Amino acid sequence: MRKIGRVLNAGLIAGMTALLIFGGSDLPRSQADPDFVPGEVLLKFKSSVPLPERALALAALRSRALARISSLNAYVVRIPEDATVEEMVEAFGRNPDIAYVQPNYIYRACLTPNDKYFEDQYALFNKGQQVGWVPGSPQGKPSADIKATSAWEETTGIAGVVIGIVDTGVDLNHPDLKNKIRSRGYDFVNGDTDATDDNGHGTMVAGIAAAETNNYEGIAGVAWNSKILPVKVLDQFGSGTTVTIVNGILWAVDNGAQILNLSFGAPAKDNAVEEALKYAFETKGVFIAAAAGNDNTAVYYPAAYDRYVCATAATDYNDQRTTWSNFGPEIDVAAPGDKIITTYPVALTPAGFQPYKFQDGTSMAGAHVAGLAALIRGIKPSLSPSDIMNIIRYSADDVNSSIHKGRDVFIGYGRINMEKALVPLKIIK
Ligand SMILES: [Ca+2]
Ligand SMILES: [Ca+2]
Ligand SMILES: [Ca+2]
Ligand SMILES: [Ca+2]
Structure with missing residues (x-):
């Protein structure tokens, strides 16, 4: 079982200690067909958090921003390969500077045909x-x-x-x-x-x-x-x-x-x-x-x-x-x-x-x-x-x-x- 603690130990930022509470708990890996994009989360910092601190918060969890949805002030974030989306959502969720964090869910369109009956x-x-x-x-x-x-x-x-x-x-x-x-x-x-x-x-x-x-x-x-x-x-x-x-x-x-x-x-x-x-x-x-x-x-x-x-x-x-x-x-x-x-x-x-x-x-x-x-x-x-x-x-x-x-x-x-x-x-x- 992978432990998030090892991931988090890479962090050097004192302000991230809250995240370490999570260290050591074993979480199940995601199973079966994903309902969200693997290897990514979507997160939004509170507007008061300065840009350099945002970068540090991501680096502390060995993650990096892939893209920014500017009007939402949200980021698509690449997570470490050895962590699951569930683990990282929970880990980021413990950071009080983050307004919300979630999987990048997959929406599947249903194809409804136009036939009369x-x-x-x-x-x-x-x-x-x-x-x-x-x-x-x-x-x-x-x-x-x-x-x-x-x-x-x-x-x-x-x-x-x-x-x-x-x-x-x-x-x-x-x-x-x-x-x-x-x-x-x-x-x-x-x-x-x-x-x-x-x-x-x-x-x-x-x-x-x-x-x-x-x-x-x-x-x-x-x-x-x-x-x-x-x-x-x-x-x-x-x-x-x-x-x-x-x-x-x-x-x-x-x-x-x-x-x-x-x-x-x-x-x-x-x-x-x-x-x-x-x-x-x-x-x-x-x-x-x-x-x-x-x-x-x-x-x-x-x-x-x-x-x-x-x-x-x-x-x-x-x-x-x-x-x-x-x-x-x-x-x-x-x-x-x-x-x-x-x-x-x-x-x-x-x-x-x-x-x-x-x-x-x-x-x-x-x-x-x-x-x-x-x-x-x-x-x-x-x-x-x-x-x-x-x-x-x-x-x-x-x-x-x-x-x-x-x-x-x-x-x-x-x-x-x-x-x-x-x-x-x-x-x-
Ligand atoms: Ca049966
Ligand atoms: Ca048969
Ligand atoms: Ca038809
Ligand atoms: Ca005939």
Whole structure:
């Protein structure tokens, strides 16, 4: 442990004896991410203190002025390398000539996008707003969200990361998606090169993960800048076969998808699908998010393929697991999946309505995870899919710790936290 006393013994000024009282006490070093600039404090002398005495007071604590904020008569002060900001704030604070001393705090802007319905996206930023437009809709619990606004300060993603939406297709001309579509994709249901959505499900999932953001339109996506690769493997009723799904997965990863979103499931194992996922994960290095299922039963496949897939359960606007979210040891994390506003196909929207919709489901939960994975991938392209999975797991908030401490079968490691997942990646280059 470092002792401030040794630091202070360098002082030669009689007037500084008050500071020596502090000598000898051990203080913890600052831990974790700093909330202030390390190696600096900000301090202000009383106006009666002459300039030479100010210099001596700084020198006595082996510190020096880096800059002066003249209208405040305050100084930015470099402190000794072997002392912490906390130690030096306390030490300077004992000098009666100093009006105040404090850390040079770090303020982190929160990036709030201008999208029309962002206010309705409790999943991204929950301030206790009403969830849903129907009169009597419930209000959320503040902070029961995935910390999107603070995370976006770190990154909003890059266009080079492509999310494969292997689903019912995507509305390629949707006002909040059309600029995000990498190509018209492929339609394995109808055997054509136009993955237009005739169901709605894929469009809803795509918007959550990567709707165009900060465009004054619709919603914000988790990954503002990532691209969407639409792959239609489910028909207009939301059903697909082993063959359409396997073809879709293989086509997506062979055509640039680095993240896959699989928001479909069935109770039975499927060798062919598992093999396609193995190819995506091991050969192509693709991160795969999947929905656990909405039947309050065992985790469906493909989410249950533990080795390859990040199985996602659904929480609500109070950070509670939804009653219908599937559960089991395969669950990795949870994300909001209850009353999620998202994009909906224009062609399926009744006249007079906007092409957006509130939707429930672990599909909606999984899409948040896919978006987060795309952001992680954008910052650190070299990470393997299992690295990304571990980052998402270990940064999650254990929001049910009062009843199920630690990882559990309902929400896995917890509700994802974008800020906790992304901030360390930016610091560790
Ligand atoms: Ca088609
Ligand atoms: Ca938007
Ligand atoms: Ca798992
Ligand atoms: Ca837990």
